[in-house]
Amino acid sequence: MEELKYPFDSAYILKKKKSLKKSILNKKENLIELKIAILSGSTIGELKNILEIFLLSYGIKPVFWEGNYNRFYEDAVFGIEEIKIFNPNIIYIHTNNKNIEEFPEVFESDEETERKINKIYLKFCQVWEKIKETLSCSIIQNNFEMLPVRLLGNQDTVLKFGKLNFIKRINEKFYQYSRQNSSFYINDIEYQSACYGLDKWFDNKLWYMYKYAFSIDAIPMVANNIANIIKSIYGKNKKSLILDLDNTLWGGVIGDDGIDGIKIDMESSEGMIFKDFQEYIKSLSNMGIILNICSKNENEALKGFEKESSVLKESDFLIKKVNWKNKDENIKEIVDELNIGLDSFVFIDDNKMERDIVKQSLPQIETLNINLPEEYINYLDRAGYFEVTSISDDDKKRNQYYNDNLNRNSAIKSYTDYKDYLKSLSMKCEVSEFNEKNIDRIVQLINKTNQFNLTTIRLNYDDVKEHINKNCIAFCSRLIDKFGDNGIVSVIMASVKNDIADIDLWIMSCRVFKRELEKTMFNVFIKKCIEKGVKFVKGHYIKTKKNNLVSDFYESLGFKLIYKDDLSSDWIYEVPIKSDCLSNIMEVIEIGKE
Amino acid sequence: MERNEIFLGIVEILKDIFDDDELEIEESTSSEDIEDWDSLEYINIIVAVEKRFKVKFSVDDIKNIENVGAMVNLVERKMSN
Numbered sequence: 001m002e003e004l005k006y007p008f009d010s011a012y013i014l015k016k017k018k019s020l021k022k023s024i025l026n027k028k029e030n031l032i033e034l035k036i037a038i039l040s041g042s043t044i045g046e047l048k049n050i051l052e053i054f055l056l057s058y059g060i061k062p063v064f065w066e067g068n069y070n071r072f073y074e075d076a077v078f079g080i081e082e083i084k085i086f087n088p089n090i091i092y093i094h095t096n097n098k099n100i101e102e103f104p105e106v107f108e109s110d111e112e113t114e115r116k117i118n119k120i121y122l123k124f125c126q127v128w129e130k131i132k133e134t135l136s137c138s139i140i141q142n143n144f145e146m147l148p149v150r151l152l153g154n155q156d157t158v159l160k161f162g163k164l165n166f167i168k169r170i171n172e173k174f175y176q177y178s179r180q181n182s183s184f185y186i187n188d189i190e191y192q193s194a195c196y197g198l199d200k201w202f203d204n205k206l207w208y209m210y211k212y213a214f215s216i217d218a219i220p221m222v223a224n225n226i227a228n229i230i231k232s233i234y235g236k237n238k239k240s241l242i243l244d245l246d247n248t249l250w251g252g253v254i255g256d257d258g259i260d261g262i263k264i265d266m267e268s269s270e271g272m273i274f275k276d277f278q279e280y281i282k283s284l285s286n287m288g289i290i291l292n293i294c295s296k297n298e299n300e301a302l303k304g305f306e307k308e309s310s311v312l313k314e315s316d317f318l319i320k321k322v323n324w325k326n327k328d329e330n331i332k333e334i335v336d337e338l339n340i341g342l343d344s345f346v347f348i349d350d351n352k353m354e355r356d357i358v359k360q361s362l363p364q365i366e367t368l369n370i371n372l373p374e375e376y377i378n379y380l381d382r383a384g385y386f387e388v389t390s391i392s393d394d395d396k397k398r399n400q401y402y403n404d405n406l407n408r409n410s411a412i413k414s415y416t417d418y419k420d421y422l423k424s425l426s427m428k429c430e431v432s433e434f435n436e437k438n439i440d441r442i443v444q445l446i447n448k449t450n451q452f453n454l455t456t457i458r459l460n461y462d463d464v465k466e467h468i469n470k471n472c473i474a475f476c477s478r479l480i481d482k483f484g485d486n487g488i489v490s491v492i493m494a495s496v497k498n499d500i501a502d503i504d505l506w507i508m509s510c511r512v513f514k515r516e517l518e519k520t521m522f523n524v525f526i527k528k529c530i531e532k533g534v535k536f537v538k539g540h541y542i543k544t545k546k547n548n549l550v551s552d553f554y555e556s557l558g559f560k561l562i563y564k565d566d567l568s569s570d571w572i573y574e575v576p577i578k579s580d581c582l583s584n585i586m587e588v589i590e591i592g593k594e
Numbered sequence: 595m596e597r598n599e600i601f602l603g604i605v606e607i608l609k610d611i612f613d614d615d616e617l618e619i620e621e622s623t624s625s626e627d628i629e630d631w632d633s634l635e636y637i638n639i640i641v642a643v644e645k646r647f648k649v650k651f652s653v654d655d656i657k658n659i660e661n662v663g664a665m666v667n668l669v670e671r672k673m674s675n
Binding site for chain 2: 011014015016018019022045046205206208209210212216217
């Protein structure tokens with residue numbers, strides 16, 4: 001949806017919300033449904049409708065429960081049973097500085113201001129803790145923005161009884177809580193209101209007449225931020241960039257200007273612009289975003305990265321398509337080689353014609369509308385493609401994983417028999433139960449995996465913890481081979497009742513398809529079934545747009561079909577007395593519970 | 595700006611907000627005549643009108659708008675100030 005892309009026209013979105021909603025609903029398929037409760041510190045009003053539009057554009061269909069006006073505390077602390085019936089996946093707490101009941105007085109003592117900080121913090125804490133103990137859902141909490149007026153002028157932010165200072169200290173306490181509690185996320189309206197401009201952010205008329213805490217025109221920006229957090233929690237972030245070269249990563253055209261002529265240094269303002277942009281891209285790569293190149297050029301053009309002043313080096317890019325083929329063809333090849341979904345990519349090219357071709361032929365690829373080079377960073381940053389909600393160790397290593405995979409792919413070409421190739425990898429599979437160290441990655445995999453995913457059930461941190469407290473067989477596996485460590489790549493979770501194990505969830509990262517890991521996992525699973533006295537295993541396949549790969553998976557393992565319709569199938573497997581080995585291609589190491 | 599131009603601008607806003615091109619609007623049209631016109635939409639209309647004609651209404655102004663015609667009058671007055 002072009003209309004919802006940064007920098008969007010707020011007035012247009014507000015005015016056209018109904019027709020925007022209709023047209024997204026017409027286009028999008030396979031929406032995931034999420035239940036979202038909004039607790040109110042001030043009028044929610046239009047925020048709900050606009051949030052819905054942004055979420056729909058990310059493929060998420062929200063169902064809302066709206067709390068009573070300015071009753072966020074009472075609704076959570078005394079009315080949690082009602083919210084429990086709704087059973088939300090997400091609770092968003094819509095508060096701002098209008099909800100700070102008590103500010104410090106001028107010349108108040110440090111102890112007294114400290115007491116007031118704790119009082120407000122504890123009030124919010126009570127809300128969060130009540131939610132945490134009753135429900136298993138993620139919480140999104142606004143921090144507090146600055147005030148429109150400063151009694152103490154510039155000292156208001158300095159002195160401990162200054163209101164601005166006071167707000168900053170409460171915010172820090174909120175952040176501390178967020179750092180210590182997974183599934184608790186801050187929606188940073190302090191930053192958003194600053195970007196928007198505080199003078200425009202506060203609209204006294206709207207406050208006094210309708211109790212809107214901030215300007216209606218700012219609602220699309222805030223809604224977009226909340227939607228970004230939600231889409232990130234549910235694994236809908238982008239993963240990879242595809243970049244053009246000339247006038248995208250450096251100034252000028254390398255074919256015409258030569259290596260010495262392209263602008264990427266501190267010598268000119270143009271050079272500085274591109275150097276800064278490269279630095280931003282480099283930081284994204286450090287976060288685990290995969291970089292690729294797609295440029296209409298001679299292969300020679302890559303020499304541009306040899307320039308000493310170039311921040312990015314050729315080795316920072318995983319796949320480089322530098323040739324004269326059409327960009328959409330090159331991009332398709334990149335997507336195939338990486339084996340991640342089309343909707344995980346962002347394409348950046350200064351040339352509008354190239355962008356239009358890609359938009360036309362590969363609409364699932366996000367194409368960044370850029371214009372002036374000095375604004376490239378802003379466009380990319382504000383779009384919120386890579387909103388961070390958790391950084392697992394895997395994110396930090398992702399580039400390495402994919403690089404190892406490319407090495408594997410070139411090794412495969414030297415073997416005629418695939419089995420021989422697999423053997424040559426000397427694979428090791430480390431099986432482990434869930435623990436504090438691996439749970440972030442497990443939750444991430446559960447929410448991100450689309451292709452090898454039998455049921456596409458999405459769970460958050462607390463859901464997973466709840467599941468493993470019951471009688472169950474649940475473990476994850478890490479795959480290591482001679483080219484490197486793939487990290488944790490597969491998870492299986494089954495509930496056990498009497499002598500039946502029911503596989504609720506089984507997923508595997510596309511990084512390790514066709515390595516017989518699934519068979520190895522099943523061997524381990526059956527071994528655990530035998531230990532637990534399980535006689536039968538039930539499996540389910542629930543069809544989505546992306547998981548056709550595993551539609552016959554249970555059959556391939558020897559399960560018998562017991563039910564089938566267009567959208568799903570149920571399977572059963574009788575556990576043998578002694579497990580047959582489906583695959584012995586890799587060594588299995590079981591790691592004890594920590 | 596001509597009075598009629600202001601009227602047509604407001605009509606366009608109402609059609610957008612209620613997502614209904616067939617909407618029949620006259621100067622006497624008010625919240626009574628349009629089903630979806632609740633207090634939430636009323637604020638949206640006010641904000642959209644302010645933005646479109648680059649004017650700012652006061653709390654006092656908003657209290658006294660009883661129909662589309664009154665809104666046109668208000669915009670006209672604000673624009674001539």
